[in-house]
Amino acid sequence: xxxxxxxxxxxxxxxxxxxxxxxxxxxxxxxxxxxxxxxxxxxxxxxxxxxxxxxxxxxxxxxxxxxxxxxxxxxxxxxxxxxxxxxxxxxxxxxxxxxxxxxxxxxxxxxxxxxxxxxxxxxxxxxxxxxxxxxxxxxxxxxxxxxxxxxxxxxxxxxxxxxxxxxxxxxxxxxxxxxxxxxxxxxxxxxxxxxxxxxxxxxxxxxxxxxxxxxxxxxxxxxxxxxxxxxxxxxxxxxxxxxxxxxxxxxxxxxxxxxxxxxxxxxxxxxxxxxxxxxxxxxxxxxxxxxxxxxxxxxxxxxxxxxxxxxxxxxxxxxxxxxxxxxxxxxxxxxxxxxxxxxxxxxxxxxxxxxxxxxxxxxxxxxxxxxxxxxxxxxxxxxxxxxxxxxxxxxxxxxxxxxxxxxxxxxxxxxxxxxxxxxxxxxxxxxxxxxxxxxxxxxxxxxxxxxxxxxxxxxxxxxxxxxxx
Amino acid sequence: xxxxxxxxxxxxxxxxxxxxxxxxxxxxxxxxxxxxxxxxxxxxxxxxxxxxxxxxxxxxxxxxxxxxxxxxxxxxxxxxxxxxxxxxxxxxxxxxxxxxxxxxxxxxxxxxxxxxxxxxxxxxxxxxxxxxxxxxxxxxxxxxxxxxxxxxxxxxxxxxxxxxxxxxxxxxxxxxxxxxxxxxxxxxxxxxxxxxx
Numbered sequence: 001x002x003x004x005x006x007x008x009x010x011x012x013x014x015x016x017x018x019x020x021x022x023x024x025x026x027x028x029x030x031x032x033x034x035x036x037x038x039x040x041x042x043x044x045x046x047x048x049x050x051x052x053x054x055x056x057x058x059x060x061x062x063x064x065x066x067x068x069x070x071x072x073x074x075x076x077x078x079x080x081x082x083x084x085x086x087x088x089x090x091x092x093x094x095x096x097x098x099x100x101x102x103x104x105x106x107x108x109x110x111x112x113x114x115x116x117x118x119x120x121x122x123x124x125x126x127x128x129x130x131x132x133x134x135x136x137x138x139x140x141x142x143x144x145x146x147x148x149x150x151x152x153x154x155x156x157x158x159x160x161x162x163x164x165x166x167x168x169x170x171x172x173x174x175x176x177x178x179x180x181x182x183x184x185x186x187x188x189x190x191x192x193x194x195x196x197x198x199x200x201x202x203x204x205x206x207x208x209x210x211x212x213x214x215x216x217x218x219x220x221x222x223x224x225x226x227x228x229x230x231x232x233x234x235x236x237x238x239x240x241x242x243x244x245x246x247x248x249x250x251x252x253x254x255x256x257x258x259x260x261x262x263x264x265x266x267x268x269x270x271x272x273x274x275x276x277x278x279x280x281x282x283x284x285x286x287x288x289x290x291x292x293x294x295x296x297x298x299x300x301x302x303x304x305x306x307x308x309x310x311x312x313x314x315x316x317x318x319x320x321x322x323x324x325x326x327x328x329x330x331x332x333x334x335x336x337x338x339x340x341x342x343x344x345x346x347x348x349x350x351x352x353x354x355x356x357x358x359x360x361x362x363x364x365x366x367x368x369x370x371x372x373x374x375x376x377x378x379x380x381x382x383x384x385x386x387x388x389x390x391x392x393x394x395x396x397x398x399x400x401x402x403x404x405x406x407x408x409x410x411x412x413x414x415x416x417x418x419x420x421x422x423x424x425x426x427x428x429x430x431x432x433x434x435x436x437x438x439x440x441x442x443x444x445x446x447x448x449x450x451x452x453x454x455x456x457x458x459x460x461x462x463x464x465x466x467x468x469x
Numbered sequence: 470x471x472x473x474x475x476x477x478x479x480x481x482x483x484x485x486x487x488x489x490x491x492x493x494x495x496x497x498x499x500x501x502x503x504x505x506x507x508x509x510x511x512x513x514x515x516x517x518x519x520x521x522x523x524x525x526x527x528x529x530x531x532x533x534x535x536x537x538x539x540x541x542x543x544x545x546x547x548x549x550x551x552x553x554x555x556x557x558x559x560x561x562x563x564x565x566x567x568x569x570x571x572x573x574x575x576x577x578x579x580x581x582x583x584x585x586x587x588x589x590x591x592x593x594x595x596x597x598x599x600x601x602x603x604x605x606x607x608x609x610x611x612x613x614x615x616x617x618x619x620x621x622x623x624x625x626x627x628x629x630x631x632x633x634x635x636x637x638x639x640x641x642x643x644x645x646x647x648x649x650x651x652x653x654x655x656x657x658x659x660x661x662x663x664x665x666x
Binding site: 016017025040043056064080082083086151198230252259294318319431436 | 493500503504515545548576630
C-alpha cells in the first residue's frame with residue numbers, strides 16, 4: 001500500500017462513487033446545522049417532498065443570530081426572531097436534534113461539535129459555515145458548504161466534491177512565551193496570503209503543532225479558510241483521544257478504546273507526498289495584530305502600519321491604501337500606538353475555556369481602561385458553565401468586562417453586539433473585513449491575551465513585555 | 470433546480486478591487502432572509518450606500534450589467550450563498566476574474582452563475598475595454614468555453630466537465646445523487662454511526 005497522507009486516508013475511505021472527469025461523491029459522517037444557512041435548505045426539501053436521510057448524523061444549534069444578553073427576554077430584532085423560530089419549526093417538522101438556548105450543547109456550532117464528541121478523527125464533517133475547518137483539529141476532514149449543498153447533504157448524506165490538492169504546513173520548534181496558536185495562524189496567513197491555500201486542504205504538522213492543546217489546535221484549524229483553503233487538519237494523537245474520552249455522544253469502556261485505536265490510524269504515513277510544503281520556525285512567531293481589512297493584512301505587534309507604496313504591484317498597493325483609509329491608520333504608525341474602543345473576547349476561534357483562562361490571568365486584579373468597552377462571550381453553554389465554576393466570570397466582571405451568554409456575537413454582529421461606525425475593536429475572532437463587526441467598524445484580530453492586555457492598556461501592547469501598568 | 474444556461478451576451482460592469490469578500494457582496498443583516506429571492510437590495514450594500522457613492526453599480530451605464538469583471542480571489546471569506554443569490558437577483562449571469570474562492574465558486578455553479586476564470590492580463594484587457602467603450606458587452610459561449618467581444622478580442626476559459634454539464638442541462642444534483650442510492654446504502658451498512666445516541 002503506497003504511503004498516504006491523512007487527507008488521502010479520509011478521502012479514500014469516504015468515496016461512495018466516482019467516475020473519471022467527475023467530482024467524487026463523498027459520504028458525510030456528520031452534518032452540523034445553524035439557523036442562518038439552513039432555512040432555504042429545509043424549504044427546498046419540503047418543496048421536493050424529501051426527508052432528511054440520516055437524522056442520526058444531523059445536529060443543529062442556534063448561534064449566529066441569538067442575543068448574548070438575558071435570554072428570558074423576547075428577541076427584539078424581528079428578522080432574527082423569525083429565523084430562530086423557523087429553525088425551531090424546521091427541526092420539529094423534520095425531526096432534527098436541536099441544541100436550543102439554555103441547553104448544554106447549545107453554542108457556536110464549531111465549539112459544540114468537538115465538545116459533545118460529535119466531531120471525531122477520520123470523519124468527514126460539513127456545515128453551512130466556512131469555519132467548519134475548525135473540526136479538522138480532531139483529525140477530521142471538515143469544511144464549509146453553501147445552503148444548496150446543505151440541502152443536498154440533508155437529502156442524501158453525501159456531497160459531490162472535486163478532489164482538492166494537499167498542502168503541508170510544518171511548524172517546528174518552540175513557541176516563545178506570550179506567543180499563541182492565534183499568532184501562529186495569523187503569521188501563516190500573513191505569509192501565504194488570503195488565497196495561498198485556495199484549492200488545497202492543509203495539514204498542520206511539526207513539533208510545535210503537536211505541542212498544542214486541543215483548544216489551540218482548533219484555533220489554528222479554524223482560520224485555515226482565511227488562507228483560502230477550505231479544510232485544515234491536525235492528525236489525532238493521544239491528546240485527541242484524552243480530549244474526546246467521556247464526551248456525551250461517545251461510548252465508553254472497550255467500545256471507546258476500539259474507536260480510539262481506529263482513530264490513531266488516521267495519520268500521514270512516512271514518505272507520503274503533499275502537492276506543496278511550507279515550513280515555519282515556531283520561535284520566529286511574535287504576537288500578531290491585523291492592520292487592514294483581511295486577515296492577511298497582518299504584522300507583528302512590535303512593528304508598524306505598513307506603507308502602501310511598499311507593496312509590489314498596483315492592485316495590492318491600491319488595496320492597502322483603501323484598507324488604511326477604512327481603518328483610519330497612517331502608514332508608519334507603531335502598532336502599540338493604536339488606541340482601541342472595544343474589546344471582544346470570544347468566537348469559534350478563541351471562545352473556549354483555555355482562551356478565557358489565559359485572558360483572565362492577564363486582567364486579574366486589573367481594570368479595563370476607562371476609554372474601552374470590553375466583553376467576553378463564551379463559545380458555548382458548556383464553556384460558560386465551566387468558566388463560571390473556575391470563577392472566570394468574576395475575574396472578568398471585577399475587571400470591568402461584560403460577561404455574556406454563548407453565541408457568535410460580535411464576530412459578525414448579526415445580533416445586537418455590533419461596533420458603531422468608526423469604533424476600533426481588538427477582537428479574538430477571525431475576520432477583519434470592512435463592516436464585519438458593524439458598518440464602519442474597525443476590527444483588529446489578535447490573540448485572547450493580546451485582547452485582554454489591550455483592554456487594560458487602552459491600546460495595543462506587546463503582551464510579552466507588558467508589566468500591566 | 471436551475472434552468473439550463475444558454476449562451477448569452479451581456480453588458481459588463483467593472484469591480485476593480487482585490488480580494489472582494491462575501492461580507493462586501495452581501496452584509497450580515499441580509500443573512501436573516503429565509504428565502505433565496507429579493508436580495509438584490511443587499512448587493513454590495515455598504516459600498517453602494519456610502520454618501521456620494523461612485524460605486525460602479527450606482528452608475529446608470531452599468532445598471533443593466535449581467536456580467537461582472539473583478540480581480541483575484543473574488544468571493545473570499547464566508548460561505549454565505551446569499552452572496553450568489555444577491556448577484557443573481559440583481560441580474561448577473563457571470564463573473565469574470567483571475568481567480569475565485571473555492572466555496573463561492575461552488576455556490577455560483579449551483580445557482581447557474583458562470584465563474585469565468587481568465588488570465589490576469591486577459592482580465593486587465595476587459596477592464597481596459599470598459600474604459601474605452603460605452604456599453605461594452607461580452608458574448609459568453611459555454612459549450613465552446615470562450616468569451617468574445619465585438620472588437621475582435623476573445624479568450625478561452627477552463628471549467629470542469631461535470632459542472633459544465635450540470636449548467637448546460639440544468640441538472641438537479643440531488644436527483645443525480647439519488648441515482649447512486651444503492652452505493653450509498655452499501656457504504657452505510659459498512660460504517661455504523663459512532664455515537665451513543
